[in-house]
Amino acid sequence: xxxxxxxxxxxxxxxxxxxxxxxxxxxxxxxxxxxxxxxxxxxxxxxxxxxxxxxxxxxxxxxxxxxxxxxxxxxxxxxxxxxxxxxxxxxxxxxxxxxxxxxxxxxxxxxxxxxxxxxxxxxxxxxxxxxxxxxxxxxxxxxxxxxxxxxxxxxxxxxxxxxxxxxxxxxxxxxxxxxxxxxxxxxxxxxxxxxxxxxxxxxxxxxxxxxxxxxxxxxxxxxxxxxxxxxxxxxxxxxxxxxxxxxxxxxxxxxxxxxxxxxxxxxxxxxxxxxxxxxxxxxxxxxxxxxxxxxxxxxxxxxxxxxxxxxxxxxxxxxxxxxxxxxxxxxxxxxxxxxxxxxxxxxxxxxxxxxxxxxxxxxxxxxxxxxxxxxxxxxxxxxx
Amino acid sequence: xxxxxxxxxxxxxxxxxxxxxxxxxxxxxxxxxxxxxxxxxxxxxxxxxxxxxxxxxxxxxxxxxxxxxxxxxxxxxxxxxxxxxxxxxxxxxxxxxxxxxxxxxxxxxxxxxxxxxxxxxxxxxxxxxxxxxxxxxxxxxxxxxxxxxxxxxxxxxxxxxxxxxxxxxxxxxxxxxxxxxxxxxxxxxxxxxxxxxxxxxxxxxxxxxxxxxxxxxxxxxxxxxxxxxxxxxxxxxxxxxxxxxxxxxxxxxxxxxxxxxxxxxxxxxxxxxxxxxxxxxxxxxxxxxxxxxxxxxxxxxxxxxxxxxxxxxxxxxxxxxxxxxxxxxxxxxxxxxxxxxxxxxxxxxxxxxxxxxxxx
Numbered sequence: 001x002x003x004x005x006x007x008x009x010x011x012x013x014x015x016x017x018x019x020x021x022x023x024x025x026x027x028x029x030x031x032x033x034x035x036x037x038x039x040x041x042x043x044x045x046x047x048x049x050x051x052x053x054x055x056x057x058x059x060x061x062x063x064x065x066x067x068x069x070x071x072x073x074x075x076x077x078x079x080x081x082x083x084x085x086x087x088x089x090x091x092x093x094x095x096x097x098x099x100x101x102x103x104x105x106x107x108x109x110x111x112x113x114x115x116x117x118x119x120x121x122x123x124x125x126x127x128x129x130x131x132x133x134x135x136x137x138x139x140x141x142x143x144x145x146x147x148x149x150x151x152x153x154x155x156x157x158x159x160x161x162x163x164x165x166x167x168x169x170x171x172x173x174x175x176x177x178x179x180x181x182x183x184x185x186x187x188x189x190x191x192x193x194x195x196x197x198x199x200x201x202x203x204x205x206x207x208x209x210x211x212x213x214x215x216x217x218x219x220x221x222x223x224x225x226x227x228x229x230x231x232x233x234x235x236x237x238x239x240x241x242x243x244x245x246x247x248x249x250x251x252x253x254x255x256x257x258x259x260x261x262x263x264x265x266x267x268x269x270x271x272x273x274x275x276x277x278x279x280x281x282x283x284x285x286x287x288x289x290x291x292x293x294x295x296x297x298x299x300x301x302x303x304x305x306x307x308x309x310x311x312x313x314x315x316x317x318x319x320x321x322x323x324x325x326x327x328x329x330x331x332x333x334x335x336x337x338x339x340x341x342x343x344x345x346x347x348x349x350x351x352x353x354x355x356x357x358x359x360x361x362x363x364x365x366x367x368x369x370x371x372x373x374x375x376x377x378x379x380x381x382x383x384x
Numbered sequence: 385x386x387x388x389x390x391x392x393x394x395x396x397x398x399x400x401x402x403x404x405x406x407x408x409x410x411x412x413x414x415x416x417x418x419x420x421x422x423x424x425x426x427x428x429x430x431x432x433x434x435x436x437x438x439x440x441x442x443x444x445x446x447x448x449x450x451x452x453x454x455x456x457x458x459x460x461x462x463x464x465x466x467x468x469x470x471x472x473x474x475x476x477x478x479x480x481x482x483x484x485x486x487x488x489x490x491x492x493x494x495x496x497x498x499x500x501x502x503x504x505x506x507x508x509x510x511x512x513x514x515x516x517x518x519x520x521x522x523x524x525x526x527x528x529x530x531x532x533x534x535x536x537x538x539x540x541x542x543x544x545x546x547x548x549x550x551x552x553x554x555x556x557x558x559x560x561x562x563x564x565x566x567x568x569x570x571x572x573x574x575x576x577x578x579x580x581x582x583x584x585x586x587x588x589x590x591x592x593x594x595x596x597x598x599x600x601x602x603x604x605x606x607x608x609x610x611x612x613x614x615x616x617x618x619x620x621x622x623x624x625x626x627x628x629x630x631x632x633x634x635x636x637x638x639x640x641x642x643x644x645x646x647x648x649x650x651x652x653x654x655x656x657x658x659x660x661x662x663x664x665x666x667x668x669x670x671x672x673x674x675x676x677x678x679x680x681x682x683x684x685x686x687x688x689x690x691x692x693x694x695x696x697x698x699x700x701x702x703x704x705x706x707x708x709x710x711x712x713x714x715x716x717x718x719x720x721x722x723x724x725x726x727x728x729x730x731x732x733x734x735x736x737x738x739x740x741x742x743x744x
Contacts, residue, residue: 001386001387001388001389001390001393001642001646002385002386002387002646003385003387003642003643003646003647004385004646004647004650004652004654005385071385258724261720261721261724262724262728264721265721265724265725265728271718272721274714276717277713277714277717277718277721278710278713278714278717279713279717280716280717280720280721281657281661281664281712281713281714281715281716281717281718281720282664282713282717283720284657284661284716284717284719284720285640285661285662285664285665285713285716286636286665288639288640288643288658288661289636289637289639289640289643289665290636292385292387292639292640292643293635293636293639295385295387296387296639298385299385299386299387299388300387303388313631313632313635316632317632317635317636366625369624369625369628369629370625370628372628372631372632373618373624373625373627373628375631376604376608376618376624376627377608379600379601379604
C-alpha cells in the first residue's frame, strides 16, 4: 500500500497546477464565481480547459484524452476544484456520462460523442430521476416506444443539474414496460436540442438550479441506445457505483473548511475558543480519512475493480462530512463579514444552501447504508 | 496512492488472528476484563511469533516490517479483546530501553499533570497517581513533565514512595515523593512526527480500532441469529443502519491508522499531526461503536454470554489511556488553524487572495 503519490504523479500535479495559474484561466474562473445566488455559465471556462487537454486525461487519445491513468484524472479533478473551477459540469459530463460511455458505449458512440466532451465543446446531463422515481429508480415511467429503426421517448425527468447548458442527456427509459420493475429498462443518449425536448428551470435554494425535462415523443435512433436493449438496470447500477467515488464531496469539504478557517482567522485573529479548535481538529481528522476512502475507490476503479460497498462507504462518508462542515460553518462569518460579502462568507452561504443535496444525490445516505449492510455476511475478512 | 492491500501484511494478519484465537480470555463479568502487560496470556503467543522482531530494523537483527506491522499486531490484540503486552516493549525498543517494563502516566501527556516532577539535587521527586498497564511490580516507564518537557523516566520496583494499587482496573501506581536521578531519564517525549510518542500513539489507535472491530463482529453475528418481532435483529433497519454506520466509522479509522503508520515508515514530511488525530479518532470510534454494539445486543451484552462486556470495559479504559480525545483534537485543531493562518499570511505577502483550498 502507498498512501502518498508517486514522483510522476507529483510532477503531473505540479504541471496541472501551473497550467491553471495562467492569467487567462484565472480570469475565466473569476467570471464564473457565483455571486448572490446567480448560476453563471461555465462553458467558456471549460472550453479553455478543453484546449489545455485537462478535461479527460484518462481517456484514450483517439477519443480526445491523453491515455493517462484514471488516478491522474482524479488529480486533475482535485486541482480544478482547488483552482476554483465549478465542478458540476465536469462531474456530469466527464466523470459520469463520459465515463459511462467509455465503459458501455459502442466504438461509434465513443467516436461520435467523447472528443467533443473532452474538448469542452459539448456537455452532458444525467436524466434518471422522475417526479415519482427518486431513490427508487425502478419506478421510472418514461417510455421509449419503437419507431421504425429507432425509438420515440416520452416522459418527464426532474431535479437534474446544468441541463440548460447541456447538449446531451443520459436518459433511462422503459423499452418493455410490461417486463417488471427492474427489467425492460434501457439507456439512451438524447440530443437535448431535438424536437420534443423542453427544458425548464425548477428554482431551488442552492446556487445551481434544478431542471425539469419534458420529453414529448423525442426521436432517437437505434445508434443512441447505450448497451443492450432492456439491459439498462445492470448498467445503471454499474454507472451509479462509478459515480460514487466521493471525490467531488471530499473536495467540497476541503474547500468549505478552508473558507471557514479563513473567516475565523479574520474574525478572531488571536486564538479562537477551545470549542472551535476541538471541532477543527475533528474535521481535519475526518478529512484525512475521507481522502483515503475516496482514493480506495479510485484505485479500485483504475484497476477495473468496482466494489459497491467500498463505493457506498466513500460516498456516505464524504457526503455526510461535507454536509456537516457546511452546517457547522454557516455560523462562522460575522455580521460584518456577511455584510461585506467577503469571499469566505459568500462561499459558506452557498455551501449551506447546497449541503442538503449532497446526501441525496447519486444515492441517498439511506441507500448507501442499505448497500453497506450487504457487507455483514463477509465481515471478518478485513484487509488493511 | 495505491491502496491495494499488501500480501505480506495480509498473511501476517491471518497468522496473528489464528494464534490469538487460541489465547485464553477472561469471561468474568467483574474484576479486570484482561490481563495486561508482560504477564498477560497473549505475551507467550507474541513471543512464539517473534513479534518483537517485526518492527526492529534489519541492522538490529529484526524483520524491519515497520510500524505498519506494529499497528497490525496492536489491532489484532484489540480485536481479540486481549490485554496489550506489545505496546510497552515496542515503546521501550523505540527509546532503547530493555524489554519487560510497564508504561504509566501517558494519559496526562496532552494536558494535565498526572505526575508532578519537583526538581531536587541531581534529579526530581515524583508525586501523583497514574494508570499503569501491568499489575506486576516491574520497572515503570512513567510519562512526566520534567523541566516543562514531556519525559519518560524509569522508576524501579522498590523505589521509595512507589505503590501499586491493583484492586481497581486498570491498575494505578501511586508515587509519593519518589526520587529519581537524571540518569533515570529514558527519553524526551517530544512531538517529533516519527518519534517514540508518535509511534506509541499510532499503536494505541490501532488497539482501539481492534476493540471496536471485535465488538462489531460479535454484534453482527449475534444480530444475524437473534430473532425478535419474527425476524432477525439485523433485518430491522434501526439495527442494521446503526451497524452500517459503525462499519463506516471503522473503515475511516482504519484508513487513518494505516495511513499514519505508512507516513511514519516512509519518513514522510506530511506526518504532522497524523498520530494525534488518529489516536483521537480511534478513541472516539471505540467508545461510540462499542456503545452501539451493546445497545444492539440488548441485555445479553451485559452478561458473559457474548463476551461483549470485555470490549465495553476495554473501550472505557483504553480510549483515555494516551490522553483525553478532546485534548488531542484541540492539539490537531490548533495545528490546522496555524497552517491556515500561515497560508493567509503567505498569500497576503504575495498580494493574492487566499487560495480556495490548500492541498493536504
